Amino acid sequence: MSDCLFCKIIAKKIPATIVYEDEKCVAFADIHPKDKTHLLVVPREHIATVADATEAQEPLLGHLVVTAKKLAQQASLVGYKLQFNVGKEGGQEVFHIHLHLIGH
Ligand code: AMP
Ligand code: ZN
Numbered sequence: 001m002s003d004c005l006f007c008k009i010i011a012k013k014i015p016a017t018i019v020y021e022d023e024k025c026v027a028f029a030d031i032h033p034k035d036k037t038h039l040l041v042v043p044r045e046h047i048a049t050v051a052d053a054t055e056a057q058e059p060l061l062g063h064l065v066v067t068a069k070k071l072a073q074q075a076s077l078v079g080y081k082l083q084f085n086v087g088k089e090g091g092q093e094v095f096h097i098h099l100h101l102i103g104h
Contacts, residue, residue, distance in 0.1 A: 006042050006096035020071055024063050027071055027101075036104035037075050041068045048095040050086045061097075068101045077103040 008014040010026050017029035019039060030038040041064045047053055053061060065082060072080050080103025085091040 004046055004096050005094055006040075006098060007046055010042065010044055020067065022067070024060060025067055027067065030100070033102075034100075035102045037072075037077055037080070037101065039068070039071060039101040041071070041099040041101060043097055047097045049092060050084050050097060053097070064097075064099045068099050071101060072103060075103075079103055 005014065009016045009018075009028060016031075018026060019029065020027040020041075023044075025041055025043050027039050027041045030040050032038075043060050043064060045057075045060065047057060050061075068082050080101055083100040083102065084097070085093075085100075
């Protein structure tokens with residue numbers, strides 16, 4: 001999506017502190033961290049919100065969780081939160097699915 005902030009970060013048209021990339025997702029530092037570590041794990045595919053995700057996208061969503069777990073292990077986090085905000089009323093501000101990894 002041409003006017004999507006996270007699509008632009010994935011395409012490296014907007015700078016971000018990218019910490020991990022593979023064929024399915026990209027992880028980068030949240031610009032307003034809520035803890036010592038705050039990463040966003042983002043699928044390359046533009047899906048606006050979890051509410052729009054289909055069963056066919058189940059493996060992709062699972063991949064985000066497993067990637068977040070690996071990044072948490074790499075950062076030696078003692079504990080962390082994994083969070084999807086879904087919809088405006090659910091606190092979602094950027095409408096490209098992203099999994100928050102927040103911890104220390
Ligand atoms: P959400 O409220 O779940 O949609 O989360 C969006 C997150 O994106 C917020 O935690 C923001 O701090 C973060 N954010 C917004 N713009 C940027 C950016 N340019 N680079 C990195 N993170 C961003
Ligand atoms: Zn997007």
